[in-house]
Amino acid sequence: MKKILMVLAISFITLVITACGSTEDNENTNTGSNSNDEVTISHELGETDVLVNPKKVVVFDFGILDTLDALGLEVAGIPKSSTTPDYLEKYSGDDYENVGSLKEPDFEKIAEINPDLIIISGRQASLIDQFEELAPTIHLGVDTTRYMESFKENMNAVGQIFDKQKEIDEELAEIDTLIQELNDKASSTDKNALIILANDDKISAYGANSRFGLIHDVFGVTPVDEGIEASTHGMNVTFEYVKENDPDLLYVIDRSAVVGGESNAKQIVENKLMENTKAYQNDTIYYLNPDYWYLSGGGLISVKEMIKEIDGTLN
Template sequence: MKKLLFPVIAGALVLGACGSEESAETTTGSAAEKEEMTITHELGETTLEKNPQSVVVFDFGTLDTLDALGIEAAGVPQMNIPSYLSKYEGDDYKNVGGLKEPDFEAINAMDPDLIIISGRQADLYEEFEAIAPTIHMGVDTQNYMESFEQNVTTLAELFEKEEEAAEQLETINASIDELNEEVTSQDLEALVTLANDGKISAYGAGSRFGIIHDVFGFTPADDTIEVSTHGQSISYEYIVEEDPQYIFVVDRGAAVGGESSAKQVVENEFIAGTQAYENGNIIYLDPDYWYLSGGGLVSVQEMVNEIHTGIQ
């Protein structure tokens, strides 16, 4: 998997008014100073004014965080929006195409102040940048919490929501500490899987779902799983051989608008012999949080909550 670099605040510049003493006296107190931020991200360095008003967001994790901070996006790709963000499917928000097929004509017509993209749109960065300041914001799965927190604090400073963000991050970190202590004290072992069209893939440490191992503390049932976007294809025999205490399942079909088939795929006569099945420890994770919008203030907290509930 390509390692994602998280945005870093390079600095802030305060632009003051200039001109003659006479004009300065005339305008004193009549207009607020405009403050800029420079954000360094994987695809470049972007400078823009703070508190952009019209924002187009292609990353659902970022949309999640902005919404949690009380900031609404003006335009989003309206297909496959996580259900808890379904308000963005409404007519009050502009549909800017698909995650992989942006509607540049619609975006250009909006004349946005900022565009936020992630991995699926990275190859189109120059086309976005030609329309408006554009930043690439994604989570580094091999350094999940640090990059997640940096993304949140970058957005919080850009929109001057530092206090709200700090409070929510404090709550999330406290719940993670509690979960990690419970998991590690019992030395729990897990296999993380993705069910998709009758096939199963496994994800280990450092992967898109590696937070379960790297942050929450579960020992990988197999520590040799290759890190890749689509996971390592596995068989039922493999699962039986590894015999994990817990099996976590993300249903891709349900995430992309298809029918949920994960239970039928995962639970069969082979898997019935594993300790995870026998102990009721096959946990189906909400794909809205895990597949569509991971890395947001709401989704990360809900990910913690789901795992904590699953091991009770």
């Protein structure tokens, strides 16, 4: 009888230990997001249910690629047929699929990848129906009329999708601090500025609420001309216009340098007519990095670098 009781006791203890181990295993397994978890993302083109921590992601916005890179997150494919920013050059390598260009996506290649998520922006917006046939698709382009608000919305969407909200909050807090410091510096100077895009031998000006208008709207630098039309492509102007407005600071973005042309903005901008301007005479013509300003604006890395560039011009 004693032997029977001892066997039963040992069996009971074994069952308890096994059950505890099973419970612990389940708790460990359930820590973090389940691979089947979804989050609903609101974006410019609607609402989309997206897997949390998607494994295969195709990205058509270099600002979002910049952000994913900053967070240490991988992607499956990018539009290699378009110019990739130099600081994101690793994504041009063989480890990443080529899904066409920004204007002409390769839908066949995307279908081959069979992604869990596609992220697009303005240039692909009209094609969203075709993208959605292949995978959940969200639009995370920056709205330049409300730059920081839409930038933060995009970053928070990334935080939700990839379970990186803590990191995103920390990054955004740092950016807010840098912007406040830049605003303080801008408000303490009486200098005004003009932003131009140099495209071969033509120039266009950008003011508030435009593609590069955050220099005025967000960073607080006074525009030399309040009447510049808000436009994605800028307002066509001449060097006579620049001379007439005579800004203290002239910011130049060289489009040709990043779209396969020759980088000759300096030669075009610093002409005989411009020699009579304050910006030329005071050596305050600044050639901004087109990787950040033209190709990948709206990323965690690019926005910080844009702040630093403008900050450096106000010393």
